[in-house]
Amino acid sequence: MSELTRLSVDEMRTGLLTGAFTALDLTDAHLKRIDATNEQFNSFLTICADKAREQARVADERIRKEGSQSPALCGIPIAIKDMLLTDGVETTAASKILKGFIPPYDATPVAKLKERDSIILGKTNQDEFAMGSSNENSAFGPVRNPWDPSRVPGGSSGGSVVAVALGQAPLSLGTDTGGSIRQPASLTGVFGMKPTYGRVSRYGVIAFASSLDQVGPFARSTVDLAYALDAICGYDSNDSTSMKREVPAFREELRKWEGKSLEGIRVGVPKEYFIDGNEPDVQAATQESLKTLEKLGAKLVDISLPHTEHALEVYYIIAPAEASSNLSRYDGVRYGYRSPNAKTLSELYSKTRAEGFGREVKRRIMIGTYVLSAGYYDAYYRKAQEVRTLIIDDFKAAFNNHCDVIAAPVSPTTAFKIGEKAQSPLAMYLADVFTIPASLAGLPGMSVPTTLDRNGLPIGLQLLGAPFTESTLLRVSQALEHAGNFDTRRNCS
Amino acid sequence: MTLTDKEVLHVARLAQLELSEEDLPRMQGEINEILNHVERLQKVSSLGVVPTLHVHGEINAFRDDIIRDSIPLEKIEMNAPDFRACCFRVPRII
Numbered sequence: 001m002s003e004l005t006r007l008s009v010d011e012m013r014t015g016l017l018t019g020a021f022t023a024l025d026l027t028d029a030h031l032k033r034i035d036a037t038n039e040q041f042n043s044f045l046t047i048c049a050d051k052a053r054e055q056a057r058v059a060d061e062r063i064r065k066e067g068s069q070s071p072a073l074c075g076i077p078i079a080i081k082d083m084l085l086t087d088g089v090e091t092t093a094a095s096k097i098l099k100g101f102i103p104p105y106d107a108t109p110v111a112k113l114k115e116r117d118s119i120i121l122g123k124t125n126q127d128e129f130a131m132g133s134s135n136e137n138s139a140f141g142p143v144r145n146p147w148d149p150s151r152v153p154g155g156s157s158g159g160s161v162v163a164v165a166l167g168q169a170p171l172s173l174g175t176d177t178g179g180s181i182r183q184p185a186s187l188t189g190v191f192g193m194k195p196t197y198g199r200v201s202r203y204g205v206i207a208f209a210s211s212l213d214q215v216g217p218f219a220r221s222t223v224d225l226a227y228a229l230d231a232i233c234g235y236d237s238n239d240s241t242s243m244k245r246e247v248p249a250f251r252e253e254l255r256k257w258e259g260k261s262l263e264g265i266r267v268g269v270p271k272e273y274f275i276d277g278n279e280p281d282v283q284a285a286t287q288e289s290l291k292t293l294e295k296l297g298a299k300l301v302d303i304s305l306p307h308t309e310h311a312l313e314v315y316y317i318i319a320p321a322e323a324s325s326n327l328s329r330y331d332g333v334r335y336g337y338r339s340p341n342a343k344t345l346s347e348l349y350s351k352t353r354a355e356g357f358g359r360e361v362k363r364r365i366m367i368g369t370y371v372l373s374a375g376y377y378d379a380y381y382r383k384a385q386e387v388r389t390l391i392i393d394d395f396k397a398a399f400n401n402h403c404d405v406i407a408a409p410v411s412p413t414t415a416f417k418i419g420e421k422a423q424s425p426l427a428m429y430l431a432d433v434f435t436i437p438a439s440l441a442g443l444p445g446m447s448v449p450t451t452l453d454r455n456g457l458p459i460g461l462q463l464l465g466a467p468f469t470e471s472t473l474l475r476v477s478q479a480l481e482h483a484g485n486f487d488t489r490r491n492c493s
Numbered sequence: 494m495t496l497t498d499k500e501v502l503h504v505a506r507l508a509q510l511e512l513s514e515e516d517l518p519r520m521q522g523e524i525n526e527i528l529n530h531v532e533r534l535q536k537v538s539s540l541g542v543v544p545t546l547h548v549h550g551e552i553n554a555f556r557d558d559i560i561r562d563s564i565p566l567e568k569i570e571m572n573a574p575d576f577r578a579c580c581f582r583v584p585r586i587i
Contacts (some may be wrong), residue, residue, distance in 0.1 A: 101572055102568075102571060102572060104568035104572075167527065196550060198548075198551075211545075224573055236555040240554040241551075310534060310537055316527060316531055317531055319529075333581050333583055334569075334573055335572035335573060338575070342584060344586075345584050350509050352506075352510055353509055356513070362510055362520070363527075365510060366501070366504050366508055366510065366520065369507050373507060379535070380534075383534055383535070383537075385546075387534060387542075388544070388545040389539075389543055389545045390539065390542060392545060411518070424526075425523055425526070425527060426526055433539055437539070442549060
């Protein structure tokens with residue numbers, strides 16, 4: 001049954017509807033794949049074998065009754081990043097401070113998948129509280145990259161990308177705050193999309209930086225990504241920042257564009273993203289992708305996003321500020337870890353947090369607390385929000401006047417060695433230099449796998465769009481995918 | 494801007510994070526490296542620019558005020574480190 005772990009969602013759907021195999025067969029094949037590979041790659045923190053099999057039986061029954069009327073993802077396995085709450089299944093955000101926490105409800109994207117009788121295989125590893133770009137900050141050990149296990153898979157959604165790249169799951173969910181979907185997707189050769197801020201509900205998603213966090217899917221093809229988006233997008237009254245916007249039928253839209261040229265699409269090429277610090281292979285691959293887009297009928301337009309160079313600074317004020325506030329809830333009183341060494345209430349807070357949080361999380365809480373403290377608010381937080389407006393205005397000017405999508409590298413480098421950047425927080429932060437600006441502006445963005453570098457490591461192309469134009473990104477992604485020959489299934493069995 | 498060790502300890506107190514003597518120098522070094530980097534922001538002219546409140550310019554969001562069930566107490570108790578008689582127990586404060 002190992003071939004089942006290589007299939008696309010369409011192939012799985014056809015097999016389920018024709019009776020070639022059952023949802024239980026699919027589930028068992030993926031659980032077996034997880035069992036065989038998880039010790040080496042450490043992509044799953046919790047495996048829900050029994051619950052998954054139970055869900056598969058329910059899905060098989062629904063498919064038997066409803067046939068092609070059943071939801072597209074009925075019986076399709078999926079892996080969930082440990083940032084999303086799952087009712088009755090341990091959820092830790094890869095932090096010691098939440099070890100053993102059993103959520104009393106589902107995050108909305110998880111609830112939407114369950115309504116469709118998708119199979120939740122388990123919870124995936126990540127950087128602690130999604131703070132990191134390499135998955136080395138997990139309290140439960142690093143995740144390894146399937147293309148070279150001595151290297152990182154990127155982060156923070158490292159477990160979710162590896163699950164898809166390894167054939168442990170055909171789909172997975174991640175979260176993106178400053179690049180945590182696009183960067184790991186690029187480093188492991190899978191498709192990943194961060195939808196527009198407000199497109200997917202954050203209800204039940206463990207908060208890191210609330211004005212930036214967004215849930216999005218990973219998949220091995222554009223079409224599969226569209227299926228996942230169809231399931232998770234939409235307004236939710238439980239999240240006051242989710243937007244009341246019509247959600248297109250993403251999978252159907254793609255059918256319309258299949259085999260068509262990209263005529264009429266203007267692709268903006270921002271000069272600020274093509275810097276000396278980019279690895280030569282990344283630079284060359286991006287140029288090659290731009291040529292492909294042109295051959296496909298798109299028009300390339302040189303653009304400038306002049307405030308790009310300050311995005312990292314803005315991010316490393318705003319994200320820690322919001323994190324320091326959000327993470328104040330972890331105090332050892334109501335849930336999660338409690339220090340056994342505290343004698344007073346004050347010690348209960350400070351020892352619980354010192355013992356429960358990892359180094360990166362503590363550092364960001366400290367920076368966030370400092371920039372919000374009396375006397376420094378205007379100089380740091382307010383200033384950062386002003387420059388954020390300038391960054392948003394750069395993108396607005398580009399999309400209003402010059403282009404429909406922006407194409408750029410995802411990250412300056414391909415996957416780096418485990419431990420290589422662990423000593424310098426700033427060097428690690430630079431891995432997100434090209435993904436952060438769109439996060440600050442709340443724009444949809446994705447990584448499309450395009451080629452390999454000289455060491456055989458994947459390189460992705462980043463596509464960015466104006467708010468709520470995910471369909472356009474998918475259209476361009478599909479055209480690029482079909483024009484190239486990147487093998488996303490290479491490590492799937 | 495460089496934070497002294499006293500200032501770092503003050504921030505740690507504000508953040509309710511115990512910081513040991515041996516962790517202090519590394520934390521101080523890393524924070525100062527990052528603060529020095531973000532200092533570059535002061536060079537950007539943003540006079541008169543309205544700070545971002547919401548990326549899509551939304552002002553407020555309303556929903557109907559519908560009464561719903563609370564999370565069952567047993568699910569709260571299950572996750573609590575110390576829970577007795579419907580209360581979270583903490584060390585005595587008076």
